[in-house]
Amino acid sequence: MGSRAERTIEQAVELQGVALFSAADVVLRFLPAPPGHGRAFRRTDLPGSEAIPATIAYAVDRHRRTAVANGDAVVEMTEHVLAALAGLEIDNCLVEIDGPECPGFDGSARSIVEALEQAGIVKQPQSRTxxxxxxxxxxxxxxxxxxxxxxxxxxxxxxxxxxxxxxxxxxxxxxxxxxxxxxxxxxxxxxxxxxxxxxxxxxxxxxxxxxxxxxxxxxxxxxxxxxxxxxxxxxxxxxxxxxxxxxxxxxxxxxxxxxxxxxxxxxxxxxxxxxxxxxxxxxxxxxxxxxxx
Ligand SMILES: [Zn+2]
Known part of the structure; x- marks a missing residue:
């Protein structure tokens, strides 16, 4: 397994769905991000809130799901979004969300993967760690x-x-x-x-x-x-x-x-x-x- 180039998406792509716990309508927007950026969420309904890096240092313990938080900004049910990004080797991506919980879609990552593939995946001039x-x-x-x-x-x-x-x-x-x-x-x-x-x-x-x-x-x-x-x-x-x-x-x-x-x-x-x-x-x-x- 040699090292490979980092990757991002070619253009922004948006998905809408219903959050399983809050039952709210949610819009997820995946945006390209520069080399070294990593994967992160940003709450667009909390103006001025910082991005939340999707790394273990920002993970908060929840029962049967995975949430990440930075200060007061929390995003719940991130696991299938992160699985889609990691599974497709999309390393740099900012995920904007207009609420505290990712949509459940059909319970899988299928619609997220389809949207990301549709956005196009491009190599970047930096090797992935x-x-x-x-x-x-x-x-x-x-x-x-x-x-x-x-x-x-x-x-x-x-x-x-x-x-x-x-x-x-x-x-x-x-x-x-x-x-x-x-x-x-x-x-x-x-x-x-x-x-x-x-x-x-x-x-x-x-x-x-x-x-x-x-x-x-x-x-x-x-x-x-x-x-x-x-x-x-x-x-x-x-x-x-x-x-x-x-x-x-x-x-x-x-x-x-x-x-x-x-x-x-x-x-x-x-x-x-x-x-x-x-x-x-x-x-x-x-x-x-x-x-x-
Ligand atoms: Zn799951």
Whole structure:
């Protein structure tokens, strides 16, 4: 995996959608950005607010989603937007948003990927920083039921093992070498999923006032999606891989390494990114990342 040129989009592109929690209409506008800029959000409804870099230093902990904040400006539900940008290797992009929450679209990153591809992707005169994992690092959930391992590899590969035990969603495992091509064809269209029995709780949290079972995958007791059809038999594990791509994008660089995620979610994925970043240049402990040649 050699170093590559940084990339941005050729022209601005706009998308509209509905936010899942706030039920608000939201406009997302993707703008080209210069080399070295990175990925960032800016709240256009908060005049004068600073851009929010989409890196782990600006990530704030949320249950089952990923938010970034800079001062009073917060953007929620960033994970599928970041997955689309990182998956397509769009390194420099300013995402303007006129509210606090990214739209849910169909629960996947498909419409974002289509819009970005339509905008055109161009190389820039600067090489992208790549971090290589040079020794294994693992993070484990407090209850010990989930973990994520990063280990050295020549490519960027993620293995996800989904296992909810007995229930409507069977065990699924998938390994993907993440490239713009594999992301666009194998992961981008995989949708968020929930269990029918979780819906009442989510609704009590304000989730989905304008959302129906056709807008994401809701699994009933019989293991079939309610009012919907699967895009792949293993669509759930593909969505977990999509989430990993978005969460690992918080490193703010390409990464060369093999990740093995077992039952992990956004929180644990962020913990791994923190553990990796925290060890860079730390003389007490051999670095787990180095800039690849
Ligand atoms: Zn997701």
């Amino acid at each position: 790549t971090f290589a994992v040079v020794e294994p690092v693992v993070v484990t959930s407090p209850d010990g039921t989930a973990d994520v391992l990063a280990e050295p590899s020549d490519v960027f590969e993620i293995v996800y093992e989904l296992d909810y035990g007995p229930g409507p969603i069977p065990r699924q495992s998938l390994s993907v070498e993440v490239t713009p091509e594999s992301f666009a064809t194998s992961l981008a269209a995989a949708r968020t999923f929930v269990l029918e029995q979780e819906i009442a709780f989510l609704r009590s949290q304000g989730y989905g006032a304008r959302t129906t079972a056709a807008d994401l995958l809701v699994f009933g007791e019989d293991g079939r999606p309610v009012d919907n059809e699967l895009r792949w038999r293993d669509e759930c594990v593909r969505h977990k891989l999509l989430d990993c791509v978005g969460d690992f994008a918080l490193l703010g660089a390409d990464v060369q390494g093999r990740f093995v995620a077992r039952r992990s979610g956004h929180q644990l994925n962020r913990d791994l990114v923190r553990a990796m970043v925290g060890r860079v240049g730390n003389s007490h402990c051999r670095g787990v990342l180095r800039e690849a040649a």
